[in-house]
Structures are given as structure tokens and as C-alpha cells.
Amino acid sequence: MAKTTRLIGSQRQAVRNLAQVRNPGLSRPSRPFGISRTGILISEGLRPALQQTHLILDPSRHSPAIQYSPFTSSPCCSDGGTSKGSHPPKWQAPVEESLNQRPVLVVGAGNIGRRVALVWASHGRPVTIYDISPDALRSATEYITDNLGGYCTDRGSHPGHVCTTTELRTATTTSGHPEHNAAGAVTAQEYTRAPWLAIECLPESLPLKTAVLALLERSLPSDCILASNSSSLTTAEMAAEGPLNHPHRLLNTHYFIPPRNRMVELMSSGATHPAIFSFLAGQMRRVGFAPVIVPSGIQSRGFVFNRIWAACKRETLAVLAEGVARPGDVDALFRDFFHAEKGPCERMDEVGLDTVARVEQHDLERRPELASEAALAWLRKNYIEVGTLGEKSGDGLFTAEERDRLRERHHLDRYKDVEETSGA
Numbered sequence: 001m002a003k004t005t006r007l008i009g010s011q012r013q014a015v016r017n018l019a020q021v022r023n024p025g026l027s028r029p030s031r032p033f034g035i036s037r038t039g040i041l042i043s044e045g046l047r048p049a050l051q052q053t054h055l056i057l058d059p060s061r062h063s064p065a066i067q068y069s070p071f072t073s074s075p076c077c078s079d080g081g082t083s084k085g086s087h088p089p090k091w092q093a094p095v096e097e098s099l100n101q102r103p104v105l106v107v108g109a110g111n112i113g114r115r116v117a118l119v120w121a122s123h124g125r126p127v128t129i130y131d132i133s134p135d136a137l138r139s140a141t142e143y144i145t146d147n148l149g150g151y152c153t154d155r156g157s158h159p160g161h162v163c164t165t166t167e168l169r170t171a172t173t174t175s176g177h178p179e180h181n182a183a184g185a186v187t188a189q190e191y192t193r194a195p196w197l198a199i200e201c202l203p204e205s206l207p208l209k210t211a212v213l214a215l216l217e218r219s220l221p222s223d224c225i226l227a228s229n230s231s232s233l234t235t236a237e238m239a240a241e242g243p244l245n246h247p248h249r250l251l252n253t254h255y256f257i258p259p260r261n262r263m264v265e266l267m268s269s270g271a272t273h274p275a276i277f278s279f280l281a282g283q284m285r286r287v288g289f290a291p292v293i294v295p296s297g298i299q300s301r302g303f304v305f306n307r308i309w310a311a312c313k314r315e316t317l318a319v320l321a322e323g324v325a326r327p328g329d330v331d332a333l334f335r336d337f338f339h340a341e342k343g344p345c346e347r348m349d350e351v352g353l354d355t356v357a358r359v360e361q362h363d364l365e366r367r368p369e370l371a372s373e374a375a376l377a378w379l380r381k382n383y384i385e386v387g388t389l390g391e392k393s394g395d396g397l398f399t400a401e402e403r404d405r406l407r408e409r410h411h412l413d414r415y416k417d418v419e420e421t422s423g424a
């Protein structure tokens with residue numbers, strides 16, 4: 001795991017200067033937003049798009065012919081997942097030299113968005129983070145300021161320019177920190193610096209993700225790759241929702257918990273342009289990610305690892321809900337058996353119990369064999385409804401104090417391993 005460094009005073013300012021973290025959006029008044037039925041923040045600007053999502057469900061608008069694979073319950077594309085008919089829509093890879101100017105856009109500055117942003121920024125790449133919540137952007141800025149310098153030092157790289165904004169227009173049409181001319185207008189050159197990759201890291205809601213991706217698709221240049229970081233929703237499902245016109249630019253890129261976890265799973269929307277996989281995997285490797293590509297033509301709900309992790313989570317939650325064992329015992333057994341650093345309870349606290357519950361809900365609806373209704377009800381009643389969400393809120397399946405003790409133990413165990421190895 002990459003060492004995280006907490007910086008204070010002048011050190012923090014130095015890294016801030018180094019990383020050039022700026023927040024043009026924070027000085028502006030935030031957009032008014034409301035809470036949707038699903039408890040998800042929706043900006044005023046998105047309301048029409050969300051309504052449209054529910055209204056436009058004309059299957060003739062969907063580019064790929066969606067079918068179900070005999071091996072999974074997920075839709076797959078009849079043409080091998082590469083194109084619509086015999087003429088795949090054109091996609092031209094962004095010019096390599098432009099990638100030092102054109103940012104990676106991360107949409108959603110929450111638990112995972114800020115971490116994905118950190119790794120992309122760690123090799124001199126510019127990154128823009130867009131979120132409707134100024135608080136989320138403030139906390140993401142703090143996280144990146146505290147960690148980017150140390151992470152780059154560990155990897156021998158230098159940090160890129162990170163901007164945050166609450167303005168979708170700034171996020172999609174320029175480098176995120178628009179260059180102005182003497183008259184105060186955004187320069188023409190600035191409009192050639194739009195993002196080449198947009199990664200949505202929004203709450204786990206199909207209509208929300210689809211509506212935002214449709215807005216991004218319309219606002220971003222035609223070579224910009226659109227990626228979803230959903231843990232349980234496939235981009236084929238998003239394409240089938242309706243408002244997306246260019247599913248050939250869309251794919252799943254499922255990150256784990258960077259920067260510690262570097263693996264990323266890539267899976268087609270059923271229509272993703274084949275050249276996107278090699279281009280994006282190459283760029284990912286350059287900044288230190290390790291991509292795994294689900295073969296073209298295969299659709300797998302949960303991609304690769306989450307199908308395995310889903311079974312582990314379901315049984316862990318069921319064991320806890322039935323009172324069979326406590327989180328400490330479950331994790332101790334797991335750590336001992338797999339020689340793992342952490343057990344499933346500590347991992348779920350890290351992910352966020354609200355995110356775990358949303359993913360469980362999706363599994364319950366789409367793959368009932370991968371979820372347990374009783375365990376989900378137990379998780380909601382005892383944790384989500386009382387605001388005990390794991391690391392993000394303090395206490396979770398473990399209290400914050402218990403987690404600190406576990407961290408200390410992991411550290412001691414690692415130290416012991418080194419001693420045993422060096423003495424052998």
C-alpha cells in the first residue's frame with residue numbers, strides 16, 4: 001500500500017503549490033440541488049435529463065442488439081460486442097501529445113472519485129474533478145493535497161494540475177481552469193483542451209449515471225472516452241436506458257480502492273469501439289494502473305472480482321445478521337485462512353456501508369442468488385439508518401477505535417514478516 005503522508009502548515013502549502021490544486025468552482029455559488037427518492041443529490045441542471053431518462057425508453061434508439069449470454073444473466077451484444085452492424089462508428093484516438101494539456105475528468109468527488117483522480121494526476125496528467133457538492137470537492141481537495149505529493153515521491157513521478165469545479169460547462173469544455181484573455185473571455189485555444197477521458201464516480205443509481213453520461217456525451221469532444229466506475233451496473237444497461245447516442249465511446253472501468261489497489265477491470269458496453277481498449281489500457285499502465293480486460297462479446301454483471309466478492313459479502317453479512325459471529329472473528333478467520341491483510345468487514349467499512357447496501361440492492365433485483373434480503377434489511381436497520389457508514393462516517397461494522405487498533409496490528413504483522421524473512 002502506498003504510504004499516505006499527512007502534511008501540515010508550510011509542507012501542505014508546498015505540495016499545494018506543487019500539485020497546483022485550484023478550486024475555481026468553490027468560489028462560485030453552488031447549484032441548488034434536491035434529494036431524490038433514492039436519496040441521491042440531483043442538481044437542478046439534471047432534472048430535465050433525469051425525467052427524459054424515464055420517458056425515453058424506445059428500444060429502437062439502442063445501438064447494439066442486447067441479448068443474454070447463456071453463461072450470465074447479463075445482456076450481451078449480438079455482433080460480438082464491438083459495433084452496430086457491419087460498420088462500427090468511427091472513433092479516433094486522442095493525439096498522444098495533447099494528453100499533457102487535456103485533462104482526465106472525474107465526475108463525483110466521493111470516496112472513490114478522489115482516489116481515482118489522485119492516481120491519474122500522479123504522472124503529470126491534468127485532472128478536473130466535477131461534483132455538485134462544494135463540501136465533497138473541499139474534502140477531495142484536502143485528500144489530494146495530503147496524499148499526492150507523498151504518492152508521487154514514492155513512485156518517482158511528478159504531480160499534474162488538479163482542478164475542481166461545480167460547473168459542468170467548465171468541466172467539459174476546457175482544461176478546468178480556463179485561460180482568460182485580457183478582456184476576461186475564455187481564450188479560443190482553451191476550447192481545444194477539453195477532457196479526453198471522463199470517468200463517472202456517481203452514486204450507484206442507473207437513471208442518475210445514465211442521465212449524467214448523456215450530458216457528458218453531448219458536451220465532450222467525439223474522441224473523449226466515457227467510462228463508468230459502477231461496481232454493479234453494466235454500461236450495456238446504461239446504453240439500453242435510452243438517452244445515450246454513442247455507446248461506442250462508453251465502457252466500464254471498474255477501479256477498486258486506489259492508490260493501494262491498482263487493478264482496473266475493463267468491460268465493453270456491448271458497442272465499445274475495439275481500439276478504445278488498447279488505447280485506454282496503455283494510458284492506464286503509464287500512470288500505474290493494471291488493467292484486466294473482459295473479452296469482447298462477454299457481458300458479466302459484477303465484471304470479474306465483484307462476482308467473487310459478492311458471494312463473500314453476502315455470506316459475511318448473513319453470518320453477522322444471524323449472530324453467528326462478530327466482525328472481529330469473521331475478519332480474524334479470513335485473515336488467517338487467506339493470509340490476507342484485511343477481512344471482509346474491514347473492507348466493507350472502507351468501501352462505505354451505504355455503497356455496499358446499494359450494490360446489495362442491485363444484486364437482489366438482478367441476481368437474487370448473490371444477495372440476501374434479510375442481511376440487507378439488517379445492514380440498513382443497524383447501520384445505514386443510524387448513519388454508521390464505515391470509514392467515511394467514523395464507526396461502521398468496526399468502531400473507529402477498533403479499526404485504529406487493527407491498523408496498528410497490520411503494521412506490526414508486516415514488521416514481524418520482514419523480521420522473519422530477514423532472519424531466515
Ligand SMILES: NC(=O)c1ccc[n+]([C@@H]2O[C@H](COP(=O)([O-])OP(=O)(O)OC[C@H]3O[C@@H](n4cnc5c(N)ncnc54)[C@H](O)[C@@H]3O)[C@@H](O)[C@H]2O)c1
Nearest residue numbers: 041108109110111112131132133136201202203230231351
Ligand atoms: N467506494 C468504493 O470502494 C468503490 C469501489 C469501486 C467502485 N465504486 C463505485 O463508484 C461509484 C461511487 O462510489 P463512492 O463510494 O465514491 O460514492 P460516494 O457517495 O462517496 O460519492 C459520490 C459523489 O457523487 C456526487 N454526486 C451526486 N450526484 C451528483 C451529480 N448529479 N453530479 C455530480 N456529482 C454528483 C456526490 O456529491 C458524491 O461526492 C459507485 O458507482 C460505486 O459502486 C465504489
